[in-house]
Amino acid sequence: MTGLPPAPDRVIALSTGVLDHLMPMHLWFDDAGRVVQTGPTLAKMLARGDLAGVPVADLIEIRRPARARTAADLVALAGQRLSLTLRSAPDLPLRGTIAVWPGQAGAILDISLGLSFAGAVAAFDLTLADFSPCDQTVELMYLYEANASTAALSRHLSERLEAARAAAETQALTDALSGLANRRAMDLEIERRLADLSEDFALLHIDLDLFKQVNDTMGHAAGDHVITHVGAVLRAETRASDMAARVGGDEFLLLLSGPVDRDGLARLGARLIARLEEPILFEGKPCLISASIGAVSSAGYPRRPDIDGLLADTDLALYTAKRTGRGRVVLHGDDTPPPRGRRASDPTARAP
Amino acid sequence: MHGMVNRALQGFLTATYGPQVWAEVRSQAGLPFDDFEAMLRYDDRVTLQCFEAACQILMKPPNTVLEDLGTWLVTDPNLEPLRRLLRFAGPTFADFVHSLEEIGDRGRLAMPDLDMPDVTLDRIDPVTYRLRARWGLPGIAPVFLGCLRAMADDYGALALVRLAGIEDGAECVEIQLLDAAYAEGRQFSLGARLS
Incomplete structure (x- = not known):
């Protein structure tokens, strides 16, 4: 479709009205590169009153494929796909093409809004009637x-x-990695148990020893594997009426229903630690961890504490367990207050 | 039906009669959620249950509810984007009527999986047209009735629109174009969304 000259034996006459109807955005220019007439929509876009005789180059800047100032420049681009802007709207790239009239009648430049259609319709305040029914711009809008x-x-x-x-x-009430309850679920359960004075219960705060070393030396995937394994151990060691929860990276709470005496708690704690100390295989390599446990029994209080008091007591017992060497169970009441300035989570308090 | 259709029913009931009526409809229809989601699909049964519940609660005949829904689609200020999309069909109400056969394609251009009615338009005499519409659920003609009357107002045209029975399973509406410039219509500026 490039540069086809009109066949001289097929010349037909087009009234300017027909041109306006078929191509409302056309510009007909003479051999001197001056406007003969423009279609009504283009006239609206140029907003300059009488355009006859105005040089095309004063109205329109052809940008691609080549700049064009003279009539000869313009005619040389006939048949090509042009990128152009109106001088009045240099930010809206439009599309055009030029066809040369037969004889000495000049040429016609037909314009479309191209990809600027939305901006151009707004900038020039165009209406449905400004477009040829064959122009898909309205459908694009x-x-x-x-x-x-x-x-x-x-x-x-x-x-x-x-x-x-x-x-x-x-x-959510579940910890995805361990498959155990999460902190929120455990807090709700502790509150419920504290309020139910008809039954005693025990709470164990379990903190893994050497877990950081597993993470550091064998990677986080190994650490995740260990947590999953601990979840399975705690589930296996608890009854349906008990609850095990993961409440921190390597911290767990175990809530046991019913009265548990101090010896029973100590025995259960020792059994848990022994199970957790069994090597956990990850990709054929053993991960070695242990655990420290602080435990309380609701039976040990003359009046039941609130949840914060209960958890503080398990923390204190756990702290004592950590401080006196890993892999130990300490029951609340057997512990002694920690020295000032040291906390259970203090890494220096952990096992070597 | 497409979520848009269900959402339209919910929107119409809420905007016209208040959230309490919608809550009653929901409860009577046994809808297991608060709101229809415009981008999901629902079983036709759900749409029908809600619609039947609405007619019962409002104590109105189905055609009246559907016609009001059609009017609401064009006139509610919150649905201005939809009115604009309809106005793209042509500069005059006559152009709009002539383009009604394209309404299915236009709807699907906006939303490819939208359930749009199949429409054919026959010219009875120079000013009278018969629209035949087929849709997945019964009652599309009264929706068109409300919609077309509102669009005539929107264009400022005078037109008579009435239900014209059912032919071979197609619901019919007759449109008589009386005066294209009867009144001042509502404004439609092609580039209004950007300015």
Whole structure:
């Protein structure tokens, strides 16, 4: 379709009205590169009153494939796909093509809005009647608006789903890695048990020893594997009426229903530690950990403490267990207050 | 039906009669959620249950509810984007009517999986047209009735629109174009969304 000259034996006459109707954005220029007439839509876009005789180069800047100032420059581009702008709107790249009239009648430049259609329609305040019924610009505008609306609907759906996911996460009661309950579930259960004065219970705070070393030397995948294994051990060691929860990176709480005497607690703690000290194979290599346990029994209180008091007592017992060497069980009441300035989570308090 | 259709029913009931009526409809229809989601699909049964519940609660005949829904689709200020999309069909109400056969394609251009009615348009005489519409659920003609009357107002045209029975399973509407410039229509600026 490039540079086809009109066949001289097929010349037909077109009234300017026909040109306006078929190509409302055309510009007919003479051999001197001056405007003969423009279509009504282009005239509206140029907004300059009478255009007859105005040099095309004063109105339009041809940018691709080559600059054109003279009539000869313009005619040389006939048949090509042109990128151009109006001098009045240099930010809106338009599309065009030039065809040369037969004889000495000059040439015609037809313009379309190209990809600037949305900006151009707004900038030039164009209406449906400004476009040829064959011009798909109006359909593009339609699609452009429809797209914006449906994109907004999709975005709202995504936002609602994200909010629902976040809400589900905060309401979740399970720790995904260990398969145990999470802190939230355990707190709810402790509150419930504290309020139920008809039954005693015991609470064990378990802190893994040497877990950091496994993570550091064998990688996080090994650490995750150890946590999963600990979850399985705690599940196996508890009854349906008990609850085990992972409440920190390597911290667990175990809630045991019913009265448990001090010897029973100590025996259970020792058994748990022994199970946890068994080598855990990860990719054929053993991971070695141990655990320290601080335990309380609700029976040990003349009046039941609140949840913070109960947890503080298990922390204190755990701290004592850590401080006196790893792999120990300490029952609340057997412990002594920690020296000032040291906390159970202090790494220096951990086993070597 | 597409979520958009269900969402339209919910939106119409909520905007016109208030959230309490929508809550009653939901409860009577046994809807297990608060809101329809425009981008999901629902079983046709759910749409029908909600619609039947709405007619019962409002104590209105189905055609009246559907016609009001059609009017609401064009006139509710919150649905201005939809009115604009409809106005893209042509500069005059006559152009709009002539383009009604394209309405399915236009709808699917916006949303490819939208359930749009299949429409054919026959010219009865120079000013009278018969629209035949087929859709997945019964009642598309009264929706068109409300929608077309509102669009005539929107263009400022005077037109008579009435239900014209059912032919071979197609619901019919008759449109008489009386005066294209009867009144001042509502404005439609092609580039309004950007300015």
